[in-house]
Amino acid sequence: MADLTPLLAFRWSPWAFDPAATLTPAEADSLLEAARWAPSVGNGQPWRFALGHRDDETYKRVLANLPAAEQRWARHAAALLLGAHLDATGGHRSEHTGREAYDLGQAVAHLTVQATSLGLYVRQLVSFDHAGLAGDLELPTGVRPLVVAAVGRLGDPFSLPEELRRRETGLRRRRPLADLLLR
Numbered sequence: 001m002a003d004l005t006p007l008l009a010f011r012w013s014p015w016a017f018d019p020a021a022t023l024t025p026a027e028a029d030s031l032l033e034a035a036r037w038a039p040s041v042g043n044g045q046p047w048r049f050a051l052g053h054r055d056d057e058t059y060k061r062v063l064a065n066l067p068a069a070e071q072r073w074a075r076h077a078a079a080l081l082l083g084a085h086l087d088a089t090g091g092h093r094s095e096h097t098g099r100e101a102y103d104l105g106q107a108v109a110h111l112t113v114q115a116t117s118l119g120l121y122v123r124q125l126v127s128f129d130h131a132g133l134a135g136d137l138e139l140p141t142g143v144r145p146l147v148v149a150a151v152g153r154l155g156d157p158f159s160l161p162e163e164l165r166r167r168e169t170g171l172r173r174r175r176p177l178a179d180l181l182l183r
């Protein structure tokens with residue numbers, strides 16, 4: 001394997017979060033600052049976030065809109081972050097379809113690297129009740145929820161349900177580089 005910077009090499013997405021860990025205000029600021037400095041199309045910065053800390057109202061609303069299977073592990077995260085993006089604003093729609101989502105993804109990628117630098121872990125998910133969460137968080141018109149990132153400290157894999165424990169401790173896999181190169 002070619003060399004990777006340790007911040008990328010050590011990043012991975014756990015299911016087991018430490019149910020006692022909390023996110024300090026400085027850590028939360030640092031994560032959002034990393035997202036803020038991500039590049040974006042035309043420097044449009046179309047990302048928006050709602051950050052819930054365990055047991056606060058935002059956290060409860062985000063958690064309640066996740067599928068039951070995801071709630072099993074997400075409820076132990078120190079924070080639940082909703083990533084949303086502004087609606088595409090007319091213009092060359094066909095040329096630019098998806099660019100706001102692309103920018104949001106890049107901002108969240110920045111955030112995951114910053115999290116690694118702080119000894120924090122992130123698992124993202126996109127399958128949740130988008131309309132329900134937009135309503136529960138009273139998101140402004142034109143702001144589309146896309147991803148929820150569970151953030152926290154690493155927990156005990158033996159606290160997980162059997163099926164998740166097996167996946168948590170299994171080998172992580174990637175396609176070989178040759179498969180990604182089109183030419």
Ligand SMILES: Cc1cc2nc3c(=O)[nH]c(=O)nc-3n(C[C@H](O)[C@H](O)[C@H](O)COP(=O)(O)O)c2cc1C
Binds near residue numbers: 011013124172
């Ligand atoms: C946009 C996005 C959506 C994801 N959705 C889910 C999900 O619904 N449930 C889940 O357990 N993991 C989810 N993941 C985590 C991926 O499964 C994980 O990143 C992938 O298996 C690679 O593992 P790694 O992050 O440990 O390298 C998601 C990740 C991303 C980036």
